[in-house]
Amino acid sequence: METYDLRLISSSFTQDGEEPVIELFGRARGGKSVTVLSPGFRPYFFAVDPAPGLEETLSKTEGVVSVARDRLLYKSEDHDVLRIEFDGPRRMTEWKAKLRKTNRILAGDIPHHHRFFYDNDMGACIRVSGEPVDKDYGTDAVIRMESFENIEPFDPGLRVLSFDIENSVEHGDLLTICSVVSDGESLRACEPIVGSEKEMISAFADLIRKEDPDVISGYNIDNYDIRKIDERAKANRMKDAMPWGRDGSQPRLVGDRFWRVKGRVVCDAWWAVRRELRPKQETLNAVSMLVLGEQKLDVDPKRMDSEWAENREKVLEYCVKDAELSLRILLEVGTLRKGMDLSTVSKLTLEDVLTSGSSQLVDSLLIRMADRNKVGVPPMGVRTAASEQIEGGYVHSMNPGLYHWVCVLDFKSMYPSLIISKNICFTTLSPDGEIKSPTGARFMSKDRRVGLLPRLLSDLMDERDGIKKRMKETSDEHERRYLDGLQAAVKVLMNTFYGVFASSFYRFTDKSIGAAITSFARANVKGIIEEV
Template sequence: MSGSKGSVRFCLIHADYVTNGEGEQERPVIRLWGKTDDGKSVLVTDKGFLPYFYVQHDASMSEADLRLMKNRIMEMRVEGRGPVKVERAKLNLLGRPVKLLKIYVPMPADVNKFREALKSWTDIEGAHEYDIPFYKRYMIDKGITPIGWIDAKGRPFKDDIKADIMLDADSIETLDKEGYPKLRIMAFDIEMIRTKGDEKVILISFVDNDGFSRVVSAGDSRSGGVRPAGSEEELIKQFVSIMEDRDPDMIVGYNTDRFDFPKIAEKAWDYKIPMVMGRDSTHFTFKRRGYISAAQIKGRVHIDLYDFIDNIMRGGLSTEVLTLSRVAQEFLGETKDEMKWREIEKAWEKDQAKDLASYCLKDSEITLKLAENLLPQIFEISKTTGQLPFDVSRMSYSQLVEWLLVRRAYSVGELAPNRPKFGEIRTRRNAAPYTGGYVHPPKEGLHEKIALFDFQSLYPSITITHNVSPETLDCKDCKASERDKVPESDHYFCSKKKGFVPMVIEELVNRRMRIKKEMKKLGKRTSEYKRLNNRQFALKIIANASYGYYGYAGSRWYSRICAESITAWGRMYIKDVIKLAEDEGYEVIYGDTDSLFVKIRTKKEARNFLRKANNTLPGVMELDFRNMYESGIFVLSKSGSAAKKRYALIDRGGEITIRGFERVRRDWSDIAKNTQEKVIRAILKDKSPEKAVKAVRRIIESLKKGKVDKEDLVIHTQLTKGIDEYEQIGPHVVVARKMKGYGQEVHEGSTISYIITKGAGSISERAEPADYASAYDPEYYINNQVIPAALRVLSGFGYTEDDLLGKKRIEQVSLSDFVK
């Protein structure tokens, strides 16, 4: 069979490489993992692709000198190995042609070894594309897209690998085919306790999308359908065997990179249990990703949903705390009971296996549902950027943009600029901030009949319209008529030749526009509509992230001037539209970066103004009319300066929108947020400031009497650096240290949840982890949370702290006196 020809069509879900041969004959073997339409698992190998990098040589070198250089390179030996071949290449670097030698080497690790060896050669001016991982290099060069379909032809083979079809490819072709096959997805969750100073894994739950469901315990009890393992050691062994038996294509979890997998790995190490979970019988490993390490399993895709939500989805959520329960409530409309560490420990001590099993199983069930909800979006981002689901689920916005640009650069003959070194990144980060978007100061108070307008993708539109790209900046070849001058600056951009980055962004924007047109023809409940909606979401977030990428310190295409220029045009356009509104006789209440709020009485007037505004805008710039609001509250900051995005609005349907208040910020307790929301609702919906004051007084009274639930008092603050790096020790740092003492995982990026308790000492000293806090300090919550949050709104209506504390009689206030 190994000598016969065969072929397979499959959907690519993962890629990696292994090595084959020894010594000078050692070569990499690309492995493509996937699934066929009829559910068969696939492994396709490719032994014919070699790693390479480029070196740039002096463009004036003679033919004879160039041949001599090629020969010298071919004669090199690094650790006993030489290059495989050297070719000439001519590509563009930031729009300028450069002459290169393309050096193929035996192994991926040889790329940097040979680059280092060539650094001292005086006739070599630099190396390029030496830092692209080998499996990514392969997908870029072959034009392969993850979650895309491939037709592979070659020789079938057999091996000790868990795959239904194995093929050593002679040829690889991409197919124009949509959708993806059903993948077996396994969700899991672990529960731990701390006993005698040590942590112990007590339960592991498993749920997959084929109906499999199981809870395994380290104890002996069978109650509640629990499968007893009898010991922690046996529990870890069963974790491995269940994963092996169920053979999932994807393993999903929530915070599994930081918690579940590291804890399981620790225990496996202690018990000397081989963690053989890969389809090729390899151990799972940890792959460094920023300040965390991602658990990687060969032949299977591990997705930590927490990473994806934290990096990509967080901005669209109303919850500030990314617990599984809060996130599930937003995405699924489903909640789950929470058990604190102490409650889990007590339940385990009392042998309440049924309750614990139900709790643990629910976590896996919700995680699976969340995965089924989010994986289509992850897959579309993967297809758009050309990066594996494993990678994109852990990438930041800037990384998504970068890898799309790297991939697209190859297809148009552009070299990807090298990543900056650490010193350069530090210099970029330490540079003084540049001017951002324009904020038109809000007219404080209550306003009626408000129209909201905003620019459609303002910064991407500016990038496209004005051709903002590093290689078009201050172009020396441009005639004066071809120079697009930046406002408030001496810089300009060439309008003659399309820049690389604007070209890529325009492709994204145009694709999204075409998709949205298609979506209008479809029913919102159809699978095709949902698929296209996920695709347009992927295109949107990457296009919108492109502006930030210019200013991202680690960017390959970094350009501070490009970033500054985009914001300068942004300020110009918002000011121009504000002036147009005022010239038309309308009052502008507030404007911020890409949006403005205008007093307009009817939708017809709003649309007429929109048409006039768009007639003044160039290129792909476009203003949108978003909504009409019956009334809205706008406030200034505590210092009296413009409060960026701090307003509350109510539309004709009674829907309230709140932006920038404590109600939508994570560093305030729920009691403060809920108080503020009640105040806003009383004013906007009930037209009654007096009702708002009474509501605040009731909440203060409840706090004094100790009747407020502990959950409403929790304050959440994220650690923005390591605990030991803080010079000013705030409450969250104190609590983080206490949590670490209790054996809990705490690191940069962790959200610290705490309550301010009664007692002596500073606020920081009285902060306790939410799970361990007992009696709260009512005076702190009244004076530092509830009253400031309420007065942020009510002070504009003449109320003071004494009014809220009941020291004065509530004055009757007419809202009409405050309508602007």
């Protein structure tokens, strides 16, 4: 039996014969990379108000493991449901398509590995125990999970590999691939990869396997470098030429914009800079000057063919320097650190936080609470242009001039506070609710039903206050900075809820909820202005 304290980097699932297997990838305290396998967790969904005979029919159907009756709150009313469990995700997908023609389906679009997290209330950092198994994963250890427990969050020192390529301007073929690695404490340059294109592409895959990074980075690699390597591999008729995943799988392009590598996080420093800094100039040289006060080396990329022919060593040094600058920029803007903080409070992996939308963060906490309180989880809607915009916050008009007495007022988490005090939630929205918003939407009082959303936000607010209290009490500057990042992550998550509920596509949304929140806020601001 082996036991590890893990920071979870990524999660997925696979099929081992007839058995679904959850895959967890993490970096352990002490530096080891670990793959955790948890077989036997089976997918399920709920059919609302099932027709007579459906239970019996499904219980005799191949691929259906179990059928059980239950009751769930759905659209403020209790409904009979059937919980239908399947032998694997593929079978569940097939039956969801069949049953939704005649039945309302709940919790049918939750990814299998996320459902595993929710049902087990798994967090971002765990202590896991299990027996070692002989499976071909590119990590230091592979275990079959026997048990786990959530633990206090920690930074294991993520291993980050930043790379850059140079290619011929005239012909497009690769000239070199250069990499720099950070293991949490220091940076080191890898030997530049040169040779034929086939040799370089294979050697880079070997380097990734050898270094085993948690994060693959570089500057604009989503749009250029990874695409170029993929393009040249195809041009050279190389099959499965990029086994970068921890299971040896190939990179996968999502939405024609972002790349996913199984068991690792692809974090483009260019995207990170755009999100964190929004610079006026986005070139590596401009951003490097802005963030680090350094410039790139003096090589003209437009003359790369002649630069390569005249001074190869200078180009290699230039390529290594670009990979280094990109990595230092990524670390300086704090994307990975902030990602770990946000994964801690949202109970998700680092990859989920860095590559998913804000609705995934909300889902992680809200679906867990909904499940515990027997509240049905409807499917996500379709992203469309809103036909009717929700009125936003109040903007007070000022007469220009010089004012000698100015009073500055700030609201503590205004939208979350209003949601809590007014009991605003999809579970309390009701035509006969005691609490009436300025828009006319009504919500049940807390005496009748405390909403899930107010309860969740109240818990987060208490958590943030507790973290800020610990900040004041500690004399350790390192711990104070860590706690400051954590409380900031809680604040980001709390403020995410309004944006998600004001959207047109989120699974629990109702436009009357978003409109009610802003209308209460406008009324509050106007009321205070009148009093002052």
